Amino acid sequence: MRWFYILLLRMHPRSFRQRFGDEMLGIFDQSGEKVSLMADGFLSLARQRTLRQPSFAFSPTTAPDGVPLFYSAEAEIPSARALMRGVLVAFLAFVLFSAVMSHRWRQTYLIVGSHHPSPSHLLGAHTDAQPVADLPAEVKVNPYPFHPPISPYFRFLLVLGALDVDQDNVISAEEIENAPAALWKLDKNHDGQLTAEECGLKSDPNLDPLKLGSVRLTFMRVHPVLAALDANHDGVISESEIRNAAAALRTLDANHDGKLVERELLPDQAIAMAAGIMGMLDKNGDGRITKDERRGPFAADILDRADRDGKGYVTEEDLVIAIRSSPAARP
Amino acid sequence: MKDDLNKFLPLSPAALHILLALAGEDMHGYGIMQEVARQSEGAYKLGPGTLYDNLQRLMDQGMVTEISSDDPRRRIYRLSSLGRKVLTTEISRLEGVVREARLHLRRV
Numbered sequence: 001m002r003w004f005y006i007l008l009l010r011m012h013p014r015s016f017r018q019r020f021g022d023e024m025l026g027i028f029d030q031s032g033e034k035v036s037l038m039a040d041g042f043l044s045l046a047r048q049r050t051l052r053q054p055s056f057a058f059s060p061t062t063a064p065d066g067v068p069l070f071y072s073a074e075a076e077i078p079s080a081r082a083l084m085r086g087v088l089v090a091f092l093a094f095v096l097f098s099a100v101m102s103h104r105w106r107q108t109y110l111i112v113g114s115h116h117p118s119p120s121h122l123l124g125a126h127t128d129a130q131p132v133a134d135l136p137a138e139v140k141v142n143p144y145p146f147h148p149p150i151s152p153y154f155r156f157l158l159v160l161g162a163l164d165v166d167q168d169n170v171i172s173a174e175e176i177e178n179a180p181a182a183l184w185k186l187d188k189n190h191d192g193q194l195t196a197e198e199c200g201l202k203s204d205p206n207l208d209p210l211k212l213g214s215v216r217l218t219f220m221r222v223h224p225v226l227a228a229l230d231a232n233h234d235g236v237i238s239e240s241e242i243r244n245a246a247a248a249l250r251t252l253d254a255n256h257d258g259k260l261v262e263r264e265l266l267p268d269q270a271i272a273m274a275a276g277i278m279g280m281l282d283k284n285g286d287g288r289i290t291k292d293e294r295r296g297p298f299a300a301d302i303l304d305r306a307d308r309d310g311k312g313y314v315t316e317e318d319l320v321i322a323i324r325s326s327p328a329a330r331p
Numbered sequence: 332m333k334d335d336l337n338k339f340l341p342l343s344p345a346a347l348h349i350l351l352a353l354a355g356e357d358m359h360g361y362g363i364m365q366e367v368a369r370q371s372e373g374a375y376k377l378g379p380g381t382l383y384d385n386l387q388r389l390m391d392q393g394m395v396t397e398i399s400s401d402d403p404r405r406r407i408y409r410l411s412s413l414g415r416k417v418l419t420t421e422i423s424r425l426e427g428v429v430r431e432a433r434l435h436l437r438r439v
Contacts, residue, residue, distance in 0.1 A: 024380065
């Protein structure tokens with residue numbers, strides 16, 4: 001510790017060190033509180049190097065005839081040692097900055113670069129964004145400051161998020177053509193098919209298996225894009241269905257403009273509402289809501305109207321008809 | 332003259348304690364540290380870095396002078412007449428502060 005204190009003293013300005021260094025070291029040797037004296041030494045060093053440095057006093061004088069004399073600062077230029085220290089500090093700052101920028105925990109938004117390493121880049125950029133290698137390389141510059149936010153539906157349904165590569169809430173003709181490659185990226189377990197969970201379903205793994213199967217089938221059926229892709233409606237988008245994805249998506253193009261916009265992709269409200277009610281009340285997943293499964297006043301009006309023939313239970317089809325015929329649904 | 336003294340005020344706690352310690356007698360650095368600890372009953376302890384940084388400044392301002400000593404490794408410091416005047420002015424200023432503080436605290 002004494003050696004370190006001597007080092008601290010040596011870092012003080014020479015004039016201070018020569019004047020008080022020996023005395024400070026003598027006090028350090030006598031004192032038992034070495035740690036606090038070390039801290040005091042650091043503070044002293046900081047003060048001496050920042051507050052007590054001599055400042056250049058430029059004070060032009062005036063000659064007897066009243067003409068001001070200009071002060072020449074030639075003799076006050078920094079010494080060679082000070083310049084060398086400056087070079088060293090600048091180099092260390094550059095190394096530190098480079099290390100911070102290239103490390104994984106750096107802020108990626110600070111970097112303007114490519115997703116792909118290239119010899120032309122000084123720093124490689126690593127992001128978690130989906131690479132766009134499957135599409136022709138294209139750089140789009142938005143001339144407008146406003147960029148539409150990603151639609152919540154596109155964000156919720158992973159299939160739409162994968163298909164809409166440029167995130168403009170429109171599945172363009174190129175993106176439809178690129179659909180198989182985009183869908184393969186969702187196959188997280190590489191089993192060659194897409195389950196409801198891989199398409200965006202957040203299911204409760206503790207659910208009864210029968211109920212879970214019903215939830216998955218409903219999910220794949222309610223969303224038009226999933227229903228179109230899952231051509232055989234078995235609740236799974238198989239390998240052959242993925243290969244045929246582009247043709248399946250074109251069936252959703254109601255206005256035949258070659259692209260799919262959100263209104264062509266959103267589920268029918270009555271079907272979605274009916275599926276939601278079924279999901280909440282059909283506890284055993286048998287596709288029927290019995291009197292025992294009803295939960296008090298919840299959706300009681302719709303359920304009463306849905307059981308119009310008094311059979312004692314309600315199916316999803318009954319609910320859809322009841323919802324569409326309700327006064328609120330009429331234009 | 333008072334205006335000349337006021338430019339040194341208010342004194343920092345370290346400078347005040349150093350001048351107070353030297354007001355009684357000439358001392359070397361370690362003695363000043365011990366005297367400051369005694370005056371403040373251990374509540375304020377000066378480290379050598381703080382001590383000599385302040386001593387340097389006080390000597391540059393002419394409030395403390397260095398006198399010759401038998402031991403060249405132990406320098407003795409003395410309060411100059413300017414230092415004594417500055418200390419006296421600072422004590423007067425502090426007395427005014429204490430008086431005002433007591434007055435206000437009594438109202439509360």
